[in-house]
Amino acid sequence: MNETKHVEALNQDAILNSENVDRLTDLPPYLRCHILSFLPTRCAVATSILSKRWSYLWISIPALDFTELPSSITNWNSVVVNQAQYVRFRSYVNRVLLLSNAPCLNYVHVEAHSSFVARHVFEWMVAIGKRCVQQLIFFAKHFRIDFPLRFLIFKEKLVVLKLEGFRLLLPSSFHFPCLHSLSLNNILFENDDDPSLEDDCLTRFITSCPVLEELNVGVYNFCEDSHSDSDTDSDEDSNAYVDLPIFENLIHLEVGFTAWPIVLQIIMNAPRLLMFGWPDINPSNKELLLERIEYHGFDMDEEGYSSSKSEDTDSDSDSDSEVKGFEDSYSESEGSMSNDTTST
Amino acid sequence: MASSSSSSLSRVVVKSSDNNLFVVNKKVASQSQLLKQCIDNMEEKGTNDVILIPLSNVTSNILTLVLEYCEKHADFADDDNNNQELKQWDHEFLKKFDYATLNSLTMAADYMVTKSLLNLCCQFIADSIKDLTVQQIRQIFDIKNDFTPQEEADIKNENAWAFR
Numbered sequence: 001m002n003e004t005k006h007v008e009a010l011n012q013d014a015i016l017n018s019e020n021v022d023r024l025t026d027l028p029p030y031l032r033c034h035i036l037s038f039l040p041t042r043c044a045v046a047t048s049i050l051s052k053r054w055s056y057l058w059i060s061i062p063a064l065d066f067t068e069l070p071s072s073i074t075n076w077n078s079v080v081v082n083q084a085q086y087v088r089f090r091s092y093v094n095r096v097l098l099l100s101n102a103p104c105l106n107y108v109h110v111e112a113h114s115s116f117v118a119r120h121v122f123e124w125m126v127a128i129g130k131r132c133v134q135q136l137i138f139f140a141k142h143f144r145i146d147f148p149l150r151f152l153i154f155k156e157k158l159v160v161l162k163l164e165g166f167r168l169l170l171p172s173s174f175h176f177p178c179l180h181s182l183s184l185n186n187i188l189f190e191n192d193d194d195p196s197l198e199d200d201c202l203t204r205f206i207t208s209c210p211v212l213e214e215l216n217v218g219v220y221n222f223c224e225d226s227h228s229d230s231d232t233d234s235d236e237d238s239n240a241y242v243d244l245p246i247f248e249n250l251i252h253l254e255v256g257f258t259a260w261p262i263v264l265q266i267i268m269n270a271p272r273l274l275m276f277g278w279p280d281i282n283p284s285n286k287e288l289l290l291e292r293i294e295y296h297g298f299d300m301d302e303e304g305y306s307s308s309k310s311e312d313t314d315s316d317s318d319s320d321s322e323v324k325g326f327e328d329s330y331s332e333s334e335g336s337m338s339n340d341t342t343s344t
Numbered sequence: 345m346a347s348s349s350s351s352s353l354s355r356v357v358v359k360s361s362d363n364n365l366f367v368v369n370k371k372v373a374s375q376s377q378l379l380k381q382c383i384d385n386m387e388e389k390g391t392n393d394v395i396l397i398p399l400s401n402v403t404s405n406i407l408t409l410v411l412e413y414c415e416k417h418a419d420f421a422d423d424d425n426n427n428q429e430l431k432q433w434d435h436e437f438l439k440k441f442d443y444a445t446l447n448s449l450t451m452a453a454d455y456m457v458t459k460s461l462l463n464l465c466c467q468f469i470a471d472s473i474k475d476l477t478v479q480q481i482r483q484i485f486d487i488k489n490d491f492t493p494q495e496e497a498d499i500k501n502e503n504a505w506a507f508r
Contacts, residue, residue, distance in 0.1 A: 024469070024485035027447055031454055034462070038470035045506040049478050049499050050487050085505070092505035 025053055033060050041065040045096060062102040066093055066110045066124075090120055097127040104132040104157065112165075114143040121145050132157045140165030148192055149174055163187060164218075170201055179209040180249070185218035185256070203242060203262060213249045215266070218256035218280070244269050256280045356383060357396045358411075364404035365396075368411060371421070375414035377457035402452045406445070410452050413437065413461050438468045443485060 024032065036044040036058050044058040108128055112121040122145050125138060132154040141164065148169040152158075155176050162183040169192035176182075182205075189201030202217065242265040250270035254277040255263050267273060278286065356373050358366045373379040379397060386395050399407065416437075420430045441449065446465055453461035473481050482489055491499070500507050 023487070024443065024447060025487050027450065031450060031466075035450075035466045035469050038463075038467045039474055042506050043474055045503055046478070047481075048503065049491075049496060049507070050482060050489070052490050054487070055499070088505040092503065095502070 025051070029057060030060075033057055037061045037063055040068060041096065042068055042092075045092070056099070059099045059101050061100070062105050063107040064096065064100060064105060064109070064128075065107070066096075069111075069113070086116070090117075093124060097124060100131075104134065107135045107137075108133050109137040110139070112138075112140045112143075112145070114141065118143065118145055122147065126151050129153055134158065135160035137162040138164075138166075144186070144188065150192065168201075168205075170204060174208050176209045178211065180211060181214040182206070182209055182212060183214075183216040183218075185216075187218075200242070200259075200262065202259075203244060206247075206266070207245055210245060210247075211249050212247050214252040215247075215250060216252075216254040246271070248272065251275065254278065258285050355394065357394055358407065359396060359398040360402055360404035360407045361400050362404050364407075366404075366407060366411060368414075372411065372414045372418045375417050375421075375458055375460075376410070377459070379456065381457075399456070401455045403448070406448045406452045409441075409445075409449055410456060410458065410461065414458065417460065434464055438464065443469070 024035075027035075032054075036047060039047075041058075041061070041064055044061055047058060048055045108131075110121075110124060110128070112124075121140055125145065125147055128136065128138070129152040134157055136158060137160070139162070144165050144167050146167045146169065148171070150169075150171045155174060156178060158176055158179050160181040161176070161179055162181075164185040164187070166186075167188040167190060169190050172191075172193045184202075184205075189205070191201065206212065206215065242261045244262075244265045247266065247270045249272065250266070251272050252275045253263075253266060253270065253273060254275075256278070257263075258281065267276065355367055355369045356379065358368055358373070358379065360366070368379070370383060373383060382395065382397050402410070416433055417430070420426055438446065446469055450462060450465040450469070453459075453465055473484075476484070481487065489496070
């Protein structure tokens with residue numbers, strides 16, 4: 001009998017030269033496919049040239065990654081695409097989307113750039129929206145794609161959704177029952193069925209995601225045009241009540257917009273919140289909210305980190321930005337503030 | 345995983361396809377969902393005897409390697425802090441093998457439902473073919489090109505971007 005403890009004693013050469021000569025092609029298709037799933041999509045598609053047994057193996061891979069650019073000429077905020085390369089790239093993406101047949105895609109990641117044709121990008125989004133997808137990451141960099149949310153058919157399977165550069169047209173009702181992580185950046189919302197609907201679309205969106213754990217909303221615009229340029233104005237009428245459900249699972253919140261009533265309401269409705277970040281907000285815009293958040297019992301500093309809702313701690317403000325003194329004075333008086341401290 | 349009632353088994357005997365026996369302690373065996381399932385089933389029946397689990401698809405050479413992996417990972421199972429060390433070990437572990445062994449190990453990991461080892465092998469093979477040319481992949485993995493030159497040219501054409 002061999003003890004597993006004696007493994008090291010065995011001659012490694014004997015193992016390597018064992019009779020198990022087994023060619024990669026001899027692995028069952030599902031295992032070869034599993035190997036391909038660790039490759040970038042483009043490399044996986046390229047294996048179709050190896051032999052007939054490989055030609056359509058890649059179509060069952062449950063992950064699609066279209067982040068490799070059709071051009072190498074990249075600078076800070078734009079990608080210059082060679083027209084001939086773009087044509088090839090588009091036909092590649094179309095072909096992959098046409099043939100891909102995994103019953104459920106674990107992961108889809110697309111990065112489109114402003115030199116792409118918006119209509120093509122829209123078509124890819126529609127094609128992907130028909131599939132059962134668990135993690136969908138779709139970035140339209142530096143431009144905006146109109147996308148009616150009703151084209152996203154399998155909302156109930158989505159666990160991660162990260163969108164950038166879309167004008168999302170929201171149907172009158174929708175639901176993301178399993179969505180854990182939502183990230184929205186440079187999004188313009190609009191109500192699809194009834195453009196005159198007064199409700200704030202972001203509020204509607206997150207209300208439809210009851211099990212959110214992570215929420216990251218960058219710059220976004222309100223439904224109504226009147227709000228679209230109101231970064232500072234929105235502070236003024238910030239006593240407006242925002243109707244939001246309790247986000248029992250929310251632990252991470254990061255915002256890049258200044259519609260403070262919504263932010264504040266999310267924080268208040270997130271009993272398990274561990275992290276709050278607002279990295280891109282101008283410090284002068286933070287002051288007002290800091291005092292309000294602390295009024296509700298959070299330890300905050302200007303970096304936005306909130307460790308807990310504990311009653312007795314002094315937040316360790318290790319930052320040296322200019323609002324430090326402001327923050328300190330409020331964390332000391334926490335709990336003793338009068339009801340009216342928050343009025344503008 | 346930590347079910348240690350007085351009647352539970354402490355070790356099992358695993359038999360390879362070429363009839364070699366390996367005594368494996370339970371914590372190590374539990375790294376394989378297949379072995380774990382067998383152990384759980386036996387414990388449910390209240391057996392105190394040492395059980396024999398025959399693995400008809402795994403030779404002793406490969407089984408030795410799978411058990412070496414399981415043993416290492418069982419050691420680290422309760423220790424979250426040494427992930428980096430374990431990753432390093434994983435890499436060194438696989439680096440020693442030729443592709444034939446890697447393939448057999450992949451098959452065994454799949455059969456024994458040792459998911460982390462399966463993914464590790466697949467990732468390793470994928471990483472090693474990522475930057476190779478078609479010719480190199482065919483050569484290394486002994487893949488016979490059964491396309492006619494015309495067919496091959498067509499496929500390249502249809503997937504022009506993938507073969508840039």
